[in-house]
Amino acid sequence: xxxxxSVGTDALAYGMVLFVISIGLSVTMGLMRVVNLxxxxxxxxxxxxxxxxxxxxxxxxGVAILLAVVGTILIAIPIERFLFRRIYGAxxxxxxxxxxxxxxxxxxxxxxxxxxxxxxxxLPETLRGPVDLGFRSIAAHKLFAIACGIVVAGALWxxxxxxxxxxxxxxxxxxxxxxxxxxxxxxxVYAVSSAVAVGLAAFGGIVGAELLPIEPYYALRYMxxxxxxxxxxxxxxxxxxxxxxxxxxxxDTTGRYLVPEYGEFFFYLAVIAIVCVFPNGILGRRS
Amino acid sequence: MKKILLSAVAAVALCSSAFADTVKVGVVGPFSGPFAxxxxxxxxxxxxxxxxxxxxxxxxxIEIIYRDLPQADPAQSKALAQExxxxxxxxxxxxxxxxxxxxxxxxxxxxxxxPLVIMNAATSAIVTKSPYVVRTSFTLxxxxxxxxxxxxxxxxxxxxxxxxxxxxxxxxxAAFTTTFKAEGGEIVDSIRMPLSTNDFSxxxxxxxxxxxxxxxxxxxxxxxxxxFVKSYNDNGLKGAGIQLLAPGDLTQESDLPALGDSAxxxxxxxxxxxxxxxxENKTFVEAARKAIxxxxxxxxxxxxxxxxxxxxxxxxxxxxxxxxxQKAVDAVKGMAWESPxxxxxxxxxxxxxxxxxxxxxxxxADDGTYYNKEIATFEKQGDPGLAAAK
Numbered sequence: 001x002x003x004x005x006s007v008g009t010d011a012l013a014y015g016m017v018l019f020v021i022s023i024g025l026s027v028t029m030g031l032m033r034v035v036n037l038x039x040x041x042x043x044x045x046x047x048x049x050x051x052x053x054x055x056x057x058x059x060x061x062g063v064a065i066l067l068a069v070v071g072t073i074l075i076a077i078p079i080e081r082f083l084f085r086r087i088y089g090a091x092x093x094x095x096x097x098x099x100x101x102x103x104x105x106x107x108x109x110x111x112x113x114x115x116x117x118x119x120x121x122x123l124p125e126t127l128r129g130p131v132d133l134g135f136r137s138i139a140a141h142k143l144f145a146i147a148c149g150i151v152v153a154g155a156l157w158x159x160x161x162x163x164x165x166x167x168x169x170x171x172x173x174x175x176x177x178x179x180x181x182x183x184x185x186x187x188x189v190y191a192v193s194s195a196v197a198v199g200l201a202a203f204g205g206i207v208g209a210e211l212l213p214i215e216p217y218y219a220l221r222y223m224x225x226x227x228x229x230x231x232x233x234x235x236x237x238x239x240x241x242x243x244x245x246x247x248x249x250x251x252d253t254t255g256r257y258l259v260p261e262y263g264e265f266f267f268y269l270a271v272i273a274i275v276c277v278f279p280n281g282i283l284g285r286r287s
Numbered sequence: 288m289k290k291i292l293l294s295a296v297a298a299v300a301l302c303s304s305a306f307a308d309t310v311k312v313g314v315v316g317p318f319s320g321p322f323a324x325x326x327x328x329x330x331x332x333x334x335x336x337x338x339x340x341x342x343x344x345x346x347x348x349i350e351i352i353y354r355d356l357p358q359a360d361p362a363q364s365k366a367l368a369q370e371x372x373x374x375x376x377x378x379x380x381x382x383x384x385x386x387x388x389x390x391x392x393x394x395x396x397x398x399x400x401x402p403l404v405i406m407n408a409a410t411s412a413i414v415t416k417s418p419y420v421v422r423t424s425f426t427l428x429x430x431x432x433x434x435x436x437x438x439x440x441x442x443x444x445x446x447x448x449x450x451x452x453x454x455x456x457x458x459x460x461a462a463f464t465t466t467f468k469a470e471g472g473e474i475v476d477s478i479r480m481p482l483s484t485n486d487f488s489x490x491x492x493x494x495x496x497x498x499x500x501x502x503x504x505x506x507x508x509x510x511x512x513x514x515f516v517k518s519y520n521d522n523g524l525k526g527a528g529i530q531l532l533a534p535g536d537l538t539q540e541s542d543l544p545a546l547g548d549s550a551x552x553x554x555x556x557x558x559x560x561x562x563x564x565x566x567e568n569k570t571f572v573e574a575a576r577k578a579i580x581x582x583x584x585x586x587x588x589x590x591x592x593x594x595x596x597x598x599x600x601x602x603x604x605x606x607x608x609x610x611x612x613q614k615a616v617d618a619v620k621g622m623a624w625e626s627p628x629x630x631x632x633x634x635x636x637x638x639x640x641x642x643x644x645x646x647x648x649x650x651x652a653d654d655g656t657y658y659n660k661e662i663a664t665f666e667k668q669g670d671p672g673l674a675a676a677k
Contacts, residue, residue, distance in 0.1 A: 003492065003496060006492050007489060007492060010486070010488040010489055010492070013488070014486045014488070017486075111323065115324075115581055115583075115584060116321075116323050116324040116327075116584070117324065117541050117542070117544070117545070117583060117584060118509075118510060118513055118542060118545035119545065120513070120544075120545045120547070129520070129521070130520075130521055130522070130523050130526070136523075137521075137522065137523040137526075138521070138522075139517075139518075139521030139522070141521075142521070210514075210517060211485050211486055211514055212485055212510075212514075213510045213513045213514065213545065215321075215509075215510055216321075217320075217321040218510075221321075221510075222485075252486075253486065253488070253489050254489070256480070256484065256486075256489040256490060257489035257490075257492055257493060260478050260479065260480045260481070260484075260489075260490060260493070261452065261478070261479045261480075263452065263480075263481030263483075264481055264483060
């Protein structure tokens, strides 16, 4: 019984880390209809800035997160203005080609500037080491990741479903021409949502850095996992992504506990099964 | 027109005769991509050797030609080797980070009359594939087997092994298991995990549930080791006194700053530590750090490359710059010298390097950096993997 609880906690923690990192991609793909393979690259940029801020500048963890999120958004603004704006509404293949090209550029630059070694983001004292939960001990940073996941999910749900900005965003996505003629400034709506998505990517990169360490190939290494979460959850659906992360996290963790030699067999088996039953993802909208 | 052509041909012929005393060495390794740091270490080792020993052997100039092979890709490896031999006319092939890449080249050697000096690829069987293969790195059997003796000496009775599920991981598991059982120890469970694993918590739970006194682990050096070692700490295994034992790949020097405190006290067995205390090593580290640029990036493949160059220089000296693979390989059989890692020799029969294996502990230096501190030595270790394969 204790083992069941234990594995359950691990599954929850892993699922939440996945959620924090992938949700930005779900926003870009579902709401902005851009297949953004550069998502991992933005997460990595966030990680590098946070690592630089804590290791070289000696700033605190909280300040570093803020600096990294803002910094990544600043870097992304010209990219959005000059590159992404050309591919809104373009065929998916065009989007994939451009964003993967961007990813390779970022990998090259990161390798050149920061070198190929691993970079860490030192945690503050309170998040370091294990916390005793009674039936087992768990890493404090995992509890932090779980909390971050819950906060991000709640905030996004309020932003998209409850605010006037959310209404404008959904209107622009469904019919940009009509929204514009009704007075919605679609360009600004797109720019802001893209900034939010990039900011979330950077935030996820930092919070998940303990599980997925920052190095130049980060941008490509975990891309498949992010895409799987989005397609299983249904692009653009916040609850969908949350459910997908928890289900996939549980299957992956249990599989790894019981039969590690099968590798990611059960993970992908579950993905195939879910996509067969729900072609648009668990809570995806029909297109 | 004819005259111009003729003079062009004559010019080319003259040039090539003028360069006839240049001996070319083709080095294949990962110089870009995710493993670029290992290729950089190859280059640093080679540059360091040539900076210290000159770029001439007798009257022959030595020219190194690098070819980039970013990831394990046997077909590409073979193509690059062929191009080096046929087009560039190299007399020696060297480098090779991954076993499959080295394996793919062995069938070419005899026909091409070219010796292959392996500077990293660490699966035992490679040296049996061609009589022209010499290896100056290590094998996983060589570095993992002594750890079983250490475990026994330290009173560990029950061990669980956890390795990445690919060639070197399986080799490492076999080496440890065989030796530990021979010493009278018990292996309670053996876990093989996929290379792409990033969350190790469930594995750590298995380790805990197994009731073992110690865990023997192997993962390829790089991003995953960080997650593994952190997970070992975070899940309270370190606190519970379950000792983590591993070959030195897990604590390679370029990963240590990232591992930091969480690796402190970890025991590893390996053939080389940058901290090795000897005048030869001091000279080597100084030259290699200069060659690599960023001192933090220096790691074990550099010493394999450095000693590989030493072997190649000896081969060129013995053949006087003539292309004769058999003579070259024969010349280095049984050759012994003082490497930066300690006393080494090339085994006459297996053509693999015989060397000391050191037991090291991750320690913190006075200046706050982490290093592998050598605390015990297993002298003159051959490769037990070849004996086991027979």
